[in-house]
Amino acid sequence: MAVSTRTKGGAARSLIVVLIVIAVVAALGFGYASPYIALNNLKRAADARDAETVNQYVDFPALRESLKQQVTGLLTHRLDSHGNGNPLAAIGAMIGVALIGPLVDAYATPDGVAALLNGMPPRGEPGERPPAPPADGKTANNAGNNAANNSAKNAANNAANTTARSAPDNAGNSATPPQPPQTTAGYRSLNEFVIRYQHGAGDARYTAIFRREGLFTWKFAAVDLND
Structure with missing residues (x-):
């Protein structure tokens, strides 16, 4: 009887140990996948302009500050490259400073988040705004399709954002159509997860940065436009 009790x-x-191991492995797996899940959820919400869900996955104060710094850096680099010895450089600097606030305001929105996650970062151009949502409300299912669809929608305004995964749209045009952005995603550190975008060899790259909040929560908090 005692042997039977000890066996039970x-x-x-043993069953408890197995359950604990399974729980630990599941927690580790979910923890590793959590930024990918956050990215997917945010992208779907941003493409649908679901502001309530977007707010759950974006640290807007941090993103605004990052956009301000990055756009200022873009304008400074542009002025430095064209302004040495140029009397118009000071005027350009003042105009550039005036552009920063409205541009940051425009991109620190669901429209701006959708643009940033679809390969369309700000360029620091006068009057620049993120693209409007599709009129029919339809959204793509993944980053590549979203980038292609949104870029094609804005082809008239920005040829660099047009995409063509198959044959060129204009048969008579011999120019090679721009390709959709190449994206790579992964951990940069324990508490940072990044998505890198590049439209082609030699083209400008930029990075969207998610930061950990708590154990499994991630928020889109910064961009690096000079990555």
Whole structure:
């Protein structure tokens, strides 16, 4: 009888150990996948302009500050490259500073988040705004399709954003159509997860940065336009 009791007790302990191991492995797996899940959820919400869900996955104060710094850097680099010895450089600097606030305001929105996650970062151009949502409300299912669809929608305004995964749209045009952005995603550190975008060899690259909040929560908090 005692042997039977000990056997049952040992089996129970073994079952508990197995359950604990399964729970730990599941938690580790979910923890590793959590930024990918956050990215997917945010992208779907941003493409649908679901502001309530977007707010759950974006640290807007941090993103605004990052956009301000990055756009200022873009304008400074542009002025430095064209302004040495140029009397118009000071005027350009003042105009550039005036552009920063409205541009940041425009991109620190669901429209701006959708643009940033679809390969369309701000360029620091006068009057620049993120593209409007599709009129029919339809959204793509993944980053590549979203980038292609949104770029094609804005082809008239920005040829660099047009995409063609198959044949060129204009048969008579011999120019090679721009390709959709190449994207790579992964951990940069324990608490940072990044998505890198590049439209082609030699083209400008930029990075969208998610930061950990708590154990499994991630928020879109910054961009690097000079990555």
